[in-house]
Amino acid sequence: MARERISLVFVLVLLLSFLALAACDSSEERAEEHFKSGLELIDKGDIERATIELRNALKLNNEHVPARLAFARILRDGGNDRTAYSQYLTVAEQEPQNFEAQIALSEMALENYDMAELKKHSEQALEIEPANLEAMSLNNTQQYLSAMDAKDDAAMQAGVVKARELLEQDSSLVSARKVLIDDLVRKQQWEEALSQLQKAIEASPKEYELYRFRLSVLDRLGDTDNLRAELENTVSVFPENPEIKQALLSFYVKHNDLDAAEAFLRKEAESDDPAKTSQLISFVLQFRGPEAATAELERVLSDGRLPPMMFKAQLAQLKYRGGDLAGAIADMQAVVDENQPAEGEAASPELNNVKVDLARMYAQQGNMVEARRLVENVLSVDSANPEASKLKANWLIQDDKTDDAIVLLRDALSNSPEDASLMTLMASAYERQGNKELMAEMLSQAMEASRDAPTETLRYARYLMAEEQMLPAESVLIESLRANPDNLELLAMLGGLYIKMENWAQAKGVITRLNELGTDQATNAALSLQAQSLAGQNRNEDLVAMLQGVEGNPGTKKAANIAIFRTRASTDGPEGALNFVEDLLKDAPGDPDYTYLKAGALVALQRPDEAEAIYRDLVTQNPQKPRLWATLHRLYLLKGDTEKASETLREAMEANPDSAELKLSMAQEVERSGDIEAAIKLYEELYETHSNSVVVANNLASLLADNRQDEASLAKAYAVARRLRGTETPALQDTYGWIAFRQGNVEEALPYLKAASDALANDPTVQYHYAKALAAAGRTEDALEQFKKSAAMLDESGSIPAYQQDLDDEIARLSKPADQ
Template sequence: MMVRTGILSGARMFAAVLAALVLLTACDSAEERAEEHFQSGMAFVEAGDIDRALIEFRNVFKLNGNHKEARLTYARIERERGNIPASFGQFLRLIEQDPDNLEGRRALAEMALETGNWEELERHGAAAAELAPDDLEIQALNNSLAYSQSIKSGNIAASRLVVQKSRDLIQADPGLMNARRTLIDYLVRSRDWDDALDEIDAALALDPNTSGLYAVRLSILQELNRPSDVEAQLLQMTQLFPGDEGVKQLLMQHYIDHEDLDAAERFLRKEAATASEDFMPVQRLTVFLDQYRGSAVAISELDKVIAQGGPSTERMRAMRAVLKFRAGDTDTAITEMRALLKDAERSITTREIEVEFARLLFQAGKPDEARALVEAMLVEDPTQVDALKFKAAWLIEEDQTGDAIVLLRNALGQAPRDPQLMTLMAQAHERNGDRALMGEMLALAVEISLNAAPESLRYAQYLITEGNQTVAERVLIDALRLSPQNRELLAALGELYLQTQDWPRLDSVIRTISSLDDSNAVAMANQLKSKMLSAQERTGDLTEFLTQLADDPEFEVSAELALVRSELAQGEVKSALDRLDELLEASPDSLPLRFVKAHTMNIDGNPDEAETLYRAILGDHPDAVAVWAALRELKVEQGDMDAAQSVLDDALAKLPKDLNLLMMQASEYERTGQLDNAIDVYEKLYAIDSRALVVANNLASLLTTHRTDDESLERAYALARRLKNTRVAAYQDTYGWVAYRLGNYEDALRYLKSAADALPQEPLVFYHLAKTYVALERIDDALVAYQTALDVSGSAESPTKLTTELKSEIERLSAEPEVSQ
């Protein structure tokens, strides 16, 4: 027995040793192969073949995730390519392996500063300072953080100390760009334009490729009203950054703002004439001609280019088809595109034209053909950036945000400085409920676009919804320095000042808009002034202002209607009717005047006459949604719900895809308990416009309160993800209830408690809160929430399904032997 046991033990020991040796050999082999891939990657780096180098480094990580040299090199390359998100992620993995890696900490702090991620800057800046307390660059990074904190807190004394520290750092090392940026920002905020220009010029002398400083310099020159210097700098930037389309767009906008279309055309023609194989200059010229000289002139220009032949002829033919499409000749455009692509050689150019064709097909109501074309392209070339954008956009609309983010990351690897990609990534993060990441992407889009108006507007709107009006104001002002006559930017800034009740600045914006040579702008200014006077409760001044406008033929009707609304708000119904009758004598067929009169007649206690006028208007204007809605509301006020539904049915028969009418239909189904029908209508609404938060919220709410199947729950979660971190109480209730249904009770409690505090009269919210307390075994709290729900749910004389369940749950929990504390 002993011998036999010994033999068996020896055999087992031999097998174990052999297995260990095999495993060790495998480990050695994996590490050796990882090192081979690393060396191969470094060879590609030396040869300038970065794409193949990155592939080799990714192979390293598959075999050895702890290879620090590969990780560090990969992170450096991505940062140099401008792919900040990818670089940041790689440096994060590096410091997870090696927390004391100074280069990693410094790089993370620098990128956090670049993207405005103050939390990460504080984390990595502090760690870097511990590793190298005497490092001036790290001191400058932490000084930038201190400056930001002093600005946010409004601590002027602290700001001055920080700025002095910046001056000291610059004195010690003139090359510290972060210290210079802090000083420049302070000077700009102080409106010390001359000193700011001197500091910017000193910084650019050290690093002439710092594009962000050029944007600040441009804004200062705009403030100083030096248009010739602005033009000179923009022309200089076109030489320094020849591949930056944003700079050329800024130059064009400068010429347009100063009504110098001839100068713009001369610049574009010069560019087009000197271009050999690059089609972009011709495209810019064509777009300009189309917008400012007319589509016929633009198409004629393309005809000349196409007749000359050349390597870009196919692109020009595609562009001509696009112009015809925009001019309304849809069939000809699509026919020409099909002919151009038929039997075309498979190439980069062909795929770019196919993307353009896909856009036309999508706009022409052929989405399936457009998608099929894009999918086929991506099979052939998975790196085609415009195709990736196209597909990512529809994936976002379909709530497939994970897949969209993967595609966009791929695209960013090819084009890391594309503002449109940043914007799409922001939209994907928004749908995913990652609002912090959304903000980072929007901020990057603003930076990369050099404060372009569309990107700045989007970021400012995000900041306002986050309650950060101070930064939103700065973003809008920075954009306006480059585009001082942009109506959308001015209107957004005006609305922000209206919201914050900053009357002097709002008055300044109104005067700026009024000075624009544009009737639409003047109307916008008048509207803002009316809102300001109303918000200030300056009734007399408002009436006087509207009366003055009513005497201006250009604004007569709109001003008179505003006066009518003002009179109605003050209860002067007879005066309003008299004014409307006078106006209708001059313009008896005016839709706005007739509509407001019908509304006023109803207020005056004449609903039958109002209904007659509403129906007469609809006879002339069956597509007037507001009139249908007003007529339906009149019937609701009369308590005739059958007639109200009949009005809505008639309206939907005329306008079956109108969002407002469909929302009314869904609400009516909810009111009458036809919840499956309500869900169907909300699904239809969501298919029409998946960006509407209220539709996503209502649909998710119904799916989780009315249905219990897993498929509905998954659908509700996909819809509700974007409501994460919301401050809207109704949305908090929806997200919290979805979280409860998924078993995330702590997360559910946070949202539902907040919703209950904000909606004290909504029994369903307290019911959801009570269910969550039960799941968390907080029975006392659950009883309180159930009782509150019962108290606010209405009379027990006509019990509903909810009140019956509330009473049952209260009795059940009260009867338990021990109540949790």
């Protein structure tokens, strides 16, 4: 029986082996059939079905190299380079000697400017077929580009010579022609570069980068007619490419051919894509006005071809912009209500976007309860929704809950890794935490994600300039200007940077460029920079002459006269400035700006009563101008008339109850009067609406840390003051250092308090703070000296601060002999 069982097992094993072999053969045979069918379909032009057949072949036989190569070719021809690259790479791993795969990988590496991969695969291709011209060309291109990176001119020139030799043997070698094109562009031989580009495009008519290069050359040549024709041609060759469509649209707008731009967008909107219709409506709104946009939206809605939700929401937004706030919010709420999903179903992304827009409306109207409810509703079903995340993160940052904001933003960035505004918010959160390194990193990443867009570039450059990193700031501004050569803000900031660097020649170049733009804004910016440049070089006579030369222009007259007034004040003193402004008032009697300047000159001439009469008259005529009230208030303080100063401030607040400037002055006045709790309340109110203000944050944190002992107040002071970490401003150093000390971080506090003590040597409170930290660090003698310094100042001033008793106790304690 045992032998029979063994025989039976043996037979079964043999049978299973035969079945497995049969299945294997059947699988490979079926794979081959799918492959052959795929090739036949390719010959017939039926690419969609051919793709299915090739996929089936690879499912049955993953090592079917011809099928994978055919599949890779289809992918590449269809523009799916990433997946094609993966397929070719699989072939190269299975068959390292496969020449087709190595060449394809080399070509795609060159298109992506991946030098490591280009070197690897071109060398492998050349090893397989040393005499192959395509392999030689790709390898030569890699060597040329490497030489360019290394700034090796001799090796680059050798690459150009080799490229010409290869093209003489085979004119279709696109990689060799790219070397010639690059060399010609570097030498600014534009016409020859265009000729070579035409030949490259004829050899490779579907390579988008060649068209982009030709557009760039035409732009450099300023050949507007051919640039337009080429843009239109490129759109026809690549009809699904959004970048080139946007470039053509921007060209039309830049050259004020709004009819062509609108016609282009209307043709795009003929599709069933609501986003394209929305783009048309945005264009109409921007260039034809809200009435035309409203009519367009009503036409789209009456047509009924597209889902109405998005367009009803846009109508509500137009109504909101037009000032009908309540009506707009009601309409938007109706859109939300009408499109609520059925029970158990999730809200669509479009509905969530409408909810976020409605939340913005509620927030702008001060209804934060409803705004936050809507945002939380969106995030409950779409936790990484970028727009909802931005709103909530901004609120968290304003509430100093920066850790929560950062967690939320990281989650949103994981789903939208190229969203520059998410990165900007992250930078804001890090700024609140006083983490300048991470703040700078996020600002830089935001700029990169936006592809050097002006807004992000300006923000990062502003930070670099504040950190005295002038050369990096110059670099990022120039890089953005390459893509945005006419951007006024970029040019103005670059010009201002050169003036700070005292690089007068480069500043002059920017001024010239601004004047070339020819717009009123650009001309005014150029005049401002020219005035700053001349003033910076102490060329006051030239400055006055320049300003007098433009004061006849109505658009620049007043600005020029004000600048001349300031120059007169610095060169001729207040008397000369007063004479100048009185001459101006003869031609423009009662002009409020010139009258204001006259009052300032009178103050400088120690004629405060005359100035007071002028300021009082100005505030009577212009009660809603907080700046005038603030100036009058400061004048009374300068005169020592605190009663009138207080009375003026109360009048100002009645006329301008929402003015942050006046509320800040009121808080400071209440603080000076000794009513600390009232001052804290005012600062807290200010902080709710102006939490980005460093002055408000510093004053609030300082008052909390100096006058309250409870843990909650100290924690709030720290949350508000964290942004001051790393500051070099003495008053801010004192605030941050004192709060750090109060929290027990003595070692962190000491350098801040030492720097503040040195800079504010006559402030008894600052000296007291530093003394307390020294005592806590065990530096008894230094602490005693500081306490005595603070006490001497207080004795001299006659003031008795809240910490007076502690100061006396500390001096007594530290003065005792060590053995007592």
